[in-house]
Amino acid sequence: FRLELDGVLKSWAVTKGPSTDPADKRLAVRVEDHPLDYGGFEGTIPEGQYGGGTVMLWDEGTWEPVGDPHQGLEEGDLKFVLKGKRMKGEWVLVHMKGRDQKTKNGPRENWLLIKHKDRYATQGDGLTEKFTTSVETGRDLDGIAKGLKSRRKAAKAEATTKVWTGGKAVALPDFRPPQLATLVDEVPAGREWLFEMKYDGYRALAAIAGSEVRLFTRNGNDWTRQFGRLVEPLGKLTKGSALIDGEICSFKDGRTDFSTLKDALGSGGPLVFFAFDLLELDGESLERLPLTERKEKLRRLLGKAKPEAEVQYSEHVAGSGEKVFAAMCEAGHEGVIAKLGSSTYQHDRTKTWLKVKCLKRQEFVIGGWRPSDKKTGFASLLLGTWEDGKLVYRGRVGTGFNQDSHAAIQKALEAHARTTPAFETVPRDIRRRANWVEPQLVGEVAFTEMTPDGVLRHPSFMGLREDKPAREVHIETPAAKPATRTAATRGKSKAMTFTDEMGIGVAERLGVRLTSPERPVLPGETVTKAQIIAYYDAVAERMLPHIANRPLSLVRVPHGSRPFFQKHDSGGFPDVMKRVEIYLKE
Structure with missing residues (x-):
């Protein structure tokens, strides 16, 4: 982990890699400063030399210190904001003074790399398991060590395309991790929730700049070639640029069907892109807008499409969740996605997007296979x-295959063969007749339920999933739907402490000018302007659903004056503050 300062790269060895979970305090051993040229190096350093081994450019970007970085280094409390392709938001490096170790090369400084709580923070490590390749070349460590060619050079060169719109040149939008829904077992109630069909396809982001189009999977893999027949219709949507979130599907008997989609990708069959969110338009990020506003902009961008069009707007229903869910299940669809209409776009799994399934299904890792008594394979x-x-x-699945899929899976199994099981334990009767494979293949499986000992009942195979790394496959347990707080539970909230540094960091992240951040808001009080900003940022997700689309009054507190209410726009307010006309009685 390296930060450029004073013409050199300040460097730390983070043995387990960074984590976006503020609870994970990752050991970071400070090492000697490196020259700036080292920042772009990717390759192999011969064994025996300093830093010997394979070096990957895992992330890159810019950083902004919070406060004086020299003082932070000296005092062992270096706070900063990262604007990388993978590491984003507020972080801190803390020197564990008194925990340094003596070595023959001098003292070894032990620091901790910690993620601050902000909109990029997650529960659990959201980085090291998800991203395993170079941001520069797309290679993994093995590919770098073997000297394989870059997997992204051509794509990177093509992605510099720009179009001229609104008096400026706009580039093809970069990939961003999509927002993910949390599995729950109850449909949320209330008109603030928007209900969409849960599609049975591949999640995809469409980056558009005029006729130039890139289609990315949820993990950032460029699948423009695989989804090639959608490039032309997407390239006709706008003369400007856009980043659209959606799902790519194929139909069987009037329903989206993943197995049919797999066949269509192999045979060049028909595809449909269902667009349900708009993250960027003509170079302007829309992620901080409420979902309802983003979807309205998306509707206007797509226009009115014919039923047979290959790009479709994903319709929704506000409220009536139980009725929508019942209708979807009765028609044989997979379920519904519930989204909070006032929510902003988050690059993480959140409870402002929920998924409720009619039938249980999820991805599983394939760790082996049992041979057939009647045929080969x-x-x-x-x-x-x-x-x-x-x-x-988690058990075995023996149904859901056709002749073509069986042959393709058998070929993949043989290519990943190994001699020992990757499972922690396997029942003795299964072990006796099993052939083992490397745990790299992922399949989607539908099932009725899971037994008390964690084995699937009545499973049916839906298809291989090439868009999800095997290491990300965990058992999906429904979370509780967002609870309504009662008087009995209000007193049990965990207290939070807000600092000026947190508020300053929020303002910088949002691009808001914050004057006199250390000044107390009210005379005789200790709460500062920066602390108020930090508090609003922390409660925004819970507060916004209740105040969205409602006119508000401002409490103005000029320095040295008494507070007063202001309802009318007297001028001088930033554009981010929206206006509404209200007729007053004389």
Whole structure:
């Protein structure tokens, strides 16, 4: 981990990699400063030399210190904001003074790299398992060590395309991790929730600049070639630029069907892109707007499409969640996605987007196969999920295959063969007749329920998933739907402490000019302007659903004067503050 300062790269060795979970305090051993040229190096340093081994450019970007960085380094409390492709938001490096170790090369300084709580923070490590390749070349460590060619050079060169719109040149938008929905077992109530169909396809982001189009999977893989027949219709949407979130599907018997989609990708069959969110338009990020506003802009961008069009707007219903869910299940669809209409776009799994399934289904890792007694190849696949670093056996699936899919899966199994099981434990009767494979293949499986000992009942295979890394496959347990707080629970909230540094960091992240951040808001009080900003940022997700689309009054507190209310626009307010006309009685 390196930060450029005073013409050199200040460097730390973060042994387990960074984590976006503020609870994870990752050890960062400070090492000697490196020259700036080292910042762009990717390759192999010969063994025996300093830093010997394979070096990957795992992330890159810019950083902004919070406060004086020299003082932060000296005092062992270096706060900063990262604007990388993977690491974003507020972080801190803390020197564990008194915990340094003596070595023959001098003292070894032990620091901690910690993520601050902000909109980029997650529960659990959201980085090291998800991203395993170079941001520069797309290679993994093995590919770098073998000297394989860059997987992204051509794509990177093409992605510099710009179009002229609104008096400025606009580039093809970069990929951003999509927002993900949390699985729940109850449909949320209230008209503030928007309900969409849960599509049975591939999640995709469409980056558009005029006729130039890139289609990315949820993990950032460029699948423009695989989804090639959608490039032309997407390239006709706008003369400017856009980044659209959606799902790519194929139909069977009037319903989206993942197995049909897999066949269509292999045969060049028909595809449909269902667009349900708009993240960027003509170079302007829309992520801080409420979902309802983003979807309205998306509707206007797409226009009125014919039923047979390959790009469709994803309609929604406000409220009536139980009726929508019942209708979807009765028609044989997968379920519904519930989204809070006032929510901003978050690059994480959140509870402002929820998914409710009619039938249980999820991804599983394929760890082996059982041979057939009647024909060559497999009779069933042995399935598992990763839990606490161990591959846990979840049963086997022997239905849902056709002749073509069976042959393709058998070929993939043979290409990943190994001699020992990757599972932590396997039942003895399964082990006796099993063939083992590397735990790299992922399949989607539908099932009725899971037994008390964690094994699937009545599973049916839906298809291989090439858009999700095997290491990200865990058992999906429905979370509780967002609870309504009662008087009995209000007193149990965990207290939070807000600092000036947190508020200053929020203002910088949002691009808001904050004057006199250390000044107390009210005379005789200690709460500062910066602390108020930090508090609003912390409660925004809970507060905004209740105040959205409602006219508000301002409490003005000029320095040295008494507070007063202001209702009318007297001029001088920033554009981010929206206006509404209200007729007053004389």
